Amino acid sequence: MTRDTRTLPALPAGPVEMPFSILSWSEAFARDTVWNEHSHPFHELLWNERGASTAVVGPRVWTVTPALGLWMPAGTLHSGSATAGTWCRADFFGFGTMSSISAVPVGVEITPLLRLLLERLADAELSAESRGLTEAMVLDVLRPSSRELLVQMPVSDLLRPIAEVVRNDPGDQRTLADWASRLGVSARTVTRAFNAETGTSFARWVAAVRAQHAVELLSLGWEIDVVAEEVGYRSASAFGVAFRRTTGLTPGAFRAA
Numbered sequence: 001m002t003r004d005t006r007t008l009p010a011l012p013a014g015p016v017e018m019p020f021s022i023l024s025w026s027e028a029f030a031r032d033t034v035w036n037e038h039s040h041p042f043h044e045l046l047w048n049e050r051g052a053s054t055a056v057v058g059p060r061v062w063t064v065t066p067a068l069g070l071w072m073p074a075g076t077l078h079s080g081s082a083t084a085g086t087w088c089r090a091d092f093f094g095f096g097t098m099s100s101i102s103a104v105p106v107g108v109e110i111t112p113l114l115r116l117l118l119e120r121l122a123d124a125e126l127s128a129e130s131r132g133l134t135e136a137m138v139l140d141v142l143r144p145s146s147r148e149l150l151v152q153m154p155v156s157d158l159l160r161p162i163a164e165v166v167r168n169d170p171g172d173q174r175t176l177a178d179w180a181s182r183l184g185v186s187a188r189t190v191t192r193a194f195n196a197e198t199g200t201s202f203a204r205w206v207a208a209v210r211a212q213h214a215v216e217l218l219s220l221g222w223e224i225d226v227v228a229e230e231v232g233y234r235s236a237s238a239f240g241v242a243f244r245r246t247t248g249l250t251p252g253a254f255r256a257a
Helices: 113-119 130-143 158-169 174-183 185-200 202-219 224-230 235-245
Strands: 004-006 022-028 034-036 045-048 054-058 062-066 068-072 078-082 088-094 106-109 149-152
Touching: 004 068, 022 045, 022 113, 045 054, 045 113, 062 068, 088 113, 106 149, 113 130, 149 202, 158 174, 158 202, 174 185, 174 202, 185 202, 202 224, 202 235, 224 235
Parallel strands: 004 034
Antiparallel strands: 022 088, 034 078, 045 068, 045 088, 054 062, 054 078, 062 149, 068 106
C-alpha cells in the first residue's frame, strides 16, 4: 500500500487569525500517512475517533488513541504517523486565548464528557453563545493526565540496535543478558545505559514498547489473546498484568468494538 507524506511548516508560537477560539479538525485516512517534523503557532490536542496514531518529539514517542490524547504546546516541533483506517481528530487552541495546560507535551485522558464537548465544537452551525459556553467547559475540564502511552527511545550507538529490533518486533524474546552478550559488554553496562537514556529499566522499556504496539493492534479489532502472542506474552493473563502495570488501563479499554 502506498504511503502518503504530509509536509507542514515549522511555525513559532504566536497569535494567528482563527474563526473560533477552539478550531476542530477531523480526517479518516485510507492509506498509511506520515507527517514531517513541524510545529504550529497554536496549542493542539490530538486524539482519535478510531485507531491509533503516533506523535514524535525528539526521542519521545507517544501513541494517540480514542481513550488517550496528547496535548502539544504551540511551537513544539513534532512529527507523526497514522496507519490506514485511522480516524484522527484534533482541536486547535488559539495562542493567547488560554494558557497551555503544560509547557511540554503531555497525555490527556479523553473522558466521555470531554469527547462530548469537543464533538459539539465540531458543529460549524453552533451558535456563538453555545460555542462560547462549550469552549469554556472544555477549558474547565481539560487536564493533563498521568496516563500516557510514551516511550523514550534510546539513541546511543550501544542501545540503538536493541531499540531497532524491539520496535520492529516487540515479541522479540531476547533478554538483557542475551543483548549484552551479543553487543560484547556486561549486563551492568546495558542496564546503566538504559537507565541513563530512557529513565527506566530494560524490562520496563520493552513492556512500554509492547504496550504501544498492542494498542495499535487492539484499535484495529484484534482479539486480546492474539495480540498477547504477537507482542511476546505466553498468555492473555500475563499480557493483561503487564499492560495494566504499564498503562494503568486494561487492554479492553483500547479494543475497537
